[in-house]
Amino acid sequence: MMGTPNSAEARDVAYHLHGYTNAVRHEEVGPLVIDRGEGIYVYDTTGKRYIEAMAGLWSVALGFSEKRLVRAAAAQMEKLPYYHTFSHKSHGPVIDLAERLAKLAPVPMSKVFFTNSGSEAIDTALKLIWYRSNALGQPERKKIIVRNRAYHGVTIAASCLTSLPGNHRSFDLIVPGVLRMTCPHHWREAAPGESEEDFATRLAEELESTIVAEGPETIAAFFGEPVMGAGGVVVPPRTYWEKVQAVLRKYDILLVADEVICGFGRTGNLFGSQTFGIRPDIMVMSKQLSSSYLPASALMINEKIYAPIREQSGEIGTLGHGFTGGGHPVPAAVALETLNIIEERQIVTHAAAVGERLQAGLRELQAHPLVGEARGVGLIAAIELVTNKETKEGLEQPGQLGALANAKLQEAGVISRNMGDALAFCPPLIITETQVDELLAGLRKGLDNTLAALPAQSVRA
Template identity: 50%
Template sequence: MTYLAPNSVQARDIATIVHPQTNLVRHIAEGPMVIGSGHGCYVYDDNGTQYLDTAAGLWCASLGYASERLAKVAYEQMRKLGYYHLYRGTTHDVAVDLAEKLLSIAPVPMSKVLFQCSGSEANDTALKLVWYYHHAIGKPEKRKIIGRRMAYHGSTSASISASGKPDMHADFGLPFPGFLHTEYPHYYRHHNEGESEEQFATRMADALEQLILREGPETCAAFIGEPVMGAGGGLTPPATYWEKIQAVIRRYDMLFIADEVICGFGRTGNMWGSQTYDLQPDMISCAKALSAGMQPISALMINERVFEAMLDESRKLGNFAHGFTYAGHPVTTAVAMETLRIYEDMDMLGHVQRVGPYLQEKLGTLADHPLVGEVRGVGLLTGIEMVADKATRAQFDPGRQVGATVDKHARKHGLITRFVGDRVAFSPPLIITEAEIDEAVTRITRAMDDTWAEVR
């Protein structure tokens, strides 16, 4: 057990805080990593050690760490109107400005915006609206939500039920009944010998259709999916996958929720992952880069079809009985609006389109590493798959914890990564430069070398 000074931040943390996605027993024994400051793509611990963060925090620090421009906007908004709500027909100008902006840049026509505080809440709201919609059109039996194995849509009880992460369901009594999961579209890991990406995508769409037919199309309400799977390991879809999946969704009159919490605002090289993969959703959730991670805000955009059903319910019930205390908070919406202005001023999309291919090229060199089976990505999002045998694609025994071992060595070399099982996902701040990409690749290569020496 690590010795911690009684009044240190680490000791006080252990005595007071429960950390998400953390082995609590190990945390008590070893203590936390204390982050003291950040600038650009780097963070610094309480000892002053520098780390290049290629995970952008939790996929969200798109402008890196610390922004004087956003700090000033937050300060000025707090002085003018530090809080007000959107309940019972009340509004304020910054929420209206942001809603107008989001609708103007939406990848497909959208009608209205609902604000929340997190991606989890945005997806949870979308799921509630699926049921609300089908009640409104006289089909209340359409209640089943279909997600994908290994997908992640949030930590609220409904959004995690839609997620296909067994470790996040275990002993919570989840998922709720009526939440179904179709195949994990991981071509490298799950394709049959000689099967092309297009053939694999057809098999994935057929599996979705067979699931719907088994359950009864009259009971299947919606499909939710990320354009690129984030917590599924930074997994890009195989060729023609979304074209085929969307055809099935439309065939059975299901709503389609595009979870853009990670992909939105430039991550894939377009403003939206839906543009990169030609998605036509009925609802779009977004968060994270909406405020560059600087404020807790999310938004759910809905199309006219869904909003008309909501109007019918208001005529029937008299009230849209849903909401969050901090939804559309004036400070968070002001910071989000300024974040979108910064993206425009910096030509952030142009920057990602320039450096994204460079990241893919440089990380692609790791495909020759004895530990690596596949490197695949889009824009500034890349997944690296580690294998025990490159020829057979055999996986490591999970007990070896190879992903965690890479992460351990990466920290030693001043690099923060995001590992999912034996995959490493790169999602650096969108402001990253070619020189910083070179630095990141050098550091992750050293971490891979150290890991290979340890596990071979």
């Protein structure tokens, strides 16, 4: 599999430590080396073509060969290849991008702060929230509420807000006062016979009881993804966000919408906050902001957040936070061109329409012996794999069935990602209806091949 000693695969194993990878297993099997991309497809070094059904890492909105983004990067590299935004400095692309994002925001936002990744943006949101609490003379207001199975990043602080065991084991968690609520996954977490609305009510009551028990004066913010991504593409139950926000308003707790995956068209609206009626105080964004052609991320804060920070920085003499590459002119130029293309080609409207075809096709697959649930919204979705539909169980080891199916799917020419026993689908927003059908056909083939690889007695449809 790894080829000759001097092959790319062998050199990768020799010198490259991969994130989200079993290092022991990687030495045995080596990498799939991707050589080039075209539209929604990528090609490995043997020339085999794959549908990139995860858009890389939930992120390549405009596909893998958008020449306008390449030209935007090259033009900016020629004009101003780098500058920063520290100590009263700025440049054209970051000014234009800040203005553009603030005007696109679904609720009034005051300022935009630029970072390099979603994790950095989450860390920044956390730091600014704590800074604000101190500025308001409320130093005890530092606790953060998240949900089980949430994903908010992997930097030291962001990883503490993430609620996935693999992100915590053997890493020390240094942020105190992180409170974890029930994951809003109706199929997995609801009581027998509990409707989506009743489940949402129970989760809102859990939230309120936790706030009261901890002391509202100690809780700073609630962080939430409109649709939970790496936790398995969890779409919230009906009325969930309405009821959660009512509780947060009652106790004056800030709401941070993690739009890193959902933003810029993924859910069928420009932002996931619009899809679910969320009115956040802070919005965090990355990934599709630049179609991931270059690293770019940002967070928007409203006046409620900005005003105390402004005053505190005046008293101290500086806002002592920032990144060398935050607001870098080249990614900013690429992000601006990405937003131009999304608007000109009506990508959000297209994603909503094509997303309906993907969701309908996945729902049809619920009849497959291995599919327990199909779920999603817009062009983000997942199927939950089981060997027993009645008990909702997979194989003996959690994630074993998902890993097998993911491998079979890749053999069939579709790159997905299994999160436990869920297979996720998040293709580039430019995918066509014909290509959706091709993706679904590849998925069915992968599922059939997975079923054929299992002992017959292990599956109970």
